[in-house]
Amino acid sequence: MFVLGHVGIGTRMLLGLRERLSIRWLVLGCLLPDLIDKPLFYGLLWTRGHPDALISGSRSVGHTGLFALALLALAFALRRPALWAVIAGVATHLGLDIGGELVAGATNDSSIWIAIFFPALGWRFPRAPFHSLVEHLRITAENLYVIAGEIVGGAILLRAWWLRRKVQSS
Numbered sequence: 001m002f003v004l005g006h007v008g009i010g011t012r013m014l015l016g017l018r019e020r021l022s023i024r025w026l027v028l029g030c031l032l033p034d035l036i037d038k039p040l041f042y043g044l045l046w047t048r049g050h051p052d053a054l055i056s057g058s059r060s061v062g063h064t065g066l067f068a069l070a071l072l073a074l075a076f077a078l079r080r081p082a083l084w085a086v087i088a089g090v091a092t093h094l095g096l097d098i099g100g101e102l103v104a105g106a107t108n109d110s111s112i113w114i115a116i117f118f119p120a121l122g123w124r125f126p127r128a129p130f131h132s133l134v135e136h137l138r139i140t141a142e143n144l145y146v147i148a149g150e151i152v153g154g155a156i157l158l159r160a161w162w163l164r165r166k167v168q169s170s
């Protein structure tokens with residue numbers, strides 16, 4: 001799933017909890033795993049010309065349970081409300097990514113669980129089933145879960161924007 005799905009659906013998955021969280025930090029959390037892992041994967045791929053041995057896909061460090069636990073420990077230590085919002089967002093991100101895998105399936109090599117349970121399932125991350133950004137976008141565009149997620153997420157955000165506009169102008 002991409003930006004609209006993660007933000008639009010992700011923020012709504014929290015139901016009433018959403019109102020108690022900082023929306024900016026929540027949105028950041030909804031996108032954070034991809035904001036870390038996609039540039040990391042493509043950065044290494046582009047600078048080296050071949051996939052990194054460990055960072056072998058666009059789901060790595062930011063998609064691990066360890067990363068979520070580290071954020072949780074930080075939230076308990078610093079007691080900053082912003083961090084709780086980020087954690088809630090990251091949880092929805094992982095939930096939506098897992099949903100995508102349940103719907104579209106994955107090979108043993110590319111399963112998101114390899115990242116989530118890292119390093120319990122081996123010192124590796126899910127291998128990308130694509131070799132370039134263009135191929136990544138093409139595969140994604142053919143994935144019904146992603147397309148539906150982007151449409152629903154986009155519609156939710158559009159409706160929220162419209163309602164806010166109506167309130168402001170009345």
Ligand SMILES: [Zn+2]
Nearest residue numbers: 033034093097
């Ligand atoms: Zn992701």
